[in-house]
Amino acid sequence: MEQSPAQVSIQLDSSRPTVFLVVGGVSESSHSHHPHHATCAARPPHSYRYSGRRTGGCQGFSSSSGDVSWLLCHAGCWSRRWCIPVGLLTTCLLLVATVALGACYWQVSRSLQDTSRVHASEEGRLSQELRAREQSLEQTQLELAWAREQLQRAWHEGNISQLELDRLNVELRRVMGVLGKTEREVQEVQGRLNNSESTVALLRSCTAIDCCPSGWLLYRGKCLFISSEKKTWEDSRDECEKTYSQLLVTKSWSRWTVPTFLKNADVPYWIGLQKGSFPWYDYGWLEEEDPDSDGGSEAWFWVDGSLYERPWQSKSNGTCAIISRGSIKPAQCTGPNDLNLWICEKAAGPSLPFK
Template sequence: MSQGVTYADLRFVRTPPEKSQEKDPSEGELTYENIQGPPCQEKRTPTPTEATKESDHRTWYAILALLAACLFLLTAAIGLGVRYWQVSRQLQQATEDGSALERRMGSQEGSLAQTQAQLEEAQEELHSTNRTLWNCLAAGNRTQEQLREANQSLTLTQKEKEKLQQEKEELQRDKKELEEEKKQQQEDKARLQEEKETVQQQLEEMGGKLELLITCQQKDCCPRGWKFFGWKCLRISREMKSWWDSQNACKSESSQLLVLKPWSAKELWDATFIDKKTQYWIGLKKVRQPESWKWVDGTGYEGTEHIGTCRDTGYCIQMSRGALEECSCWNVKRFICEKEASPDQPL
């Protein structure tokens, strides 16, 4: 493969004096340009003028080279001076740093020696503390053993205390049971005494009633127009009145409206002298404060019979078909008066 070769000549030209009068001719501006040389194959002999010019050019080239070399040497000297100054400063700084480091190392060596002494003292104190700790541990073990023995004794004492407490509680329960039994016996005794008194009273009442019954069988114990029934004298009215007027009519005869004791309405209704087709006022009435049923003798109603209602409901009780009904107190009906039977009743 063929390659081409190109040759170029450099020529430095000084600026003419007339173009730069204010400057030193020796400091004229140098320029360079590419000069197309003559063909290699053309060789000619230079003229004297051209030889002189060529010599001048070479002189200037030498001067320029010398100036460039001086400038380079000056620059190198300045660089070396600056570098020497920098190295000197660094060396001085390193020397000062070394001195400070030596002083600091000396101080640290002193501190290290002091620290070493303190460390030795601390180790000695640590050994002493360890010995004291071992002694404390031994004492603690002995105390722990004593405490364990004390706990065992306390446990035994606690068990004995609990056992005694249980025995005490059992004794208290037995005492309480005995007291309850005693109290129950006293209550039973009091109840039996009350029952005895009640039975005695009932016996006396029954005896009186039996005597009255025997007497009334032999002699009329009720006034004329009154019927003897259940140890009472009853009068069945013919006239019809309100409940209030019926009560007043009974009072006018020293009696009161019927109180169904000790027999029920059904038992009275089955008597032969009762008209089964009518209704009768009896001495039972509702009061408001507190709301309850009261007999005219002031006692409360304790019967188990159901109390119904009639068409005109109210607060007064009538007896109808062997049952009790609440009706308006202002309705007019027949009524039943009662008084105690007595052999001394006027005929």
């Protein structure tokens, strides 16, 4: 495509305004769908025409020598025609934008004020709560100090109480031991009492024929066995235990109730009386001990555990007792040659296991 020198061609039509631009011999046209828009078409160079219709302030304006005054005139007319609507539209848009911005500013300002009031209210509430918490903390610290003091006092008293409790526990164990021993003694006494009651019941229904086994002698509610051989005191005691009996205990007999065969016999018999050592009793009143001496730790006891309550007629160093001619006398029983006859006794009754 060839290009010629720049040329401008403008054509105005009263019915449809048209602007022709010719550049270098090639024309480009722009048609507007609006009746007032310019339309560009190819026109020969250096040609324009005016229809003679009055448009704005430009009249009967033509040129054939390329003067652009007419073009500028019509451009100014079109500018003034669109300037007012565009200005009004711009003003409206600015006004709407200003109102919108003002409304936004007002909303933001109000929101900030509300937030500030809420913040101030929350700050006041938190300040009051903080002061209340501080007062509560001070009160708690005072109570904690008082509680610590009370705890120390209680701990000190607890230590003292623990020492007292330990002492009382020791005393309690001692008392419980004594009580247990006393209970055992009571049970033993109760057992003896029950046996005595049973013996009394048997004696009430007992006859002289069947109350004692063969070879035994009934005397004052007792069955007596008189041995015919001599043994030591310990062996004699064992022989009595084999027959469910014990060595003779005469604590309930007086001199006038001793059997005749014992009162007239010159033969000594072992009986159930022996000297024992019990350091927790003082039996200095016995004839075996010197009444003026300080210690009296040894005493005479029957084989049933009861104390011999009558003093000797004469002092002796014997450790066991015999009965001869109706009298009780001490005798030596520590050696294997200390041999005597013995007498066993047990309660009379037909239901006893005699063997």
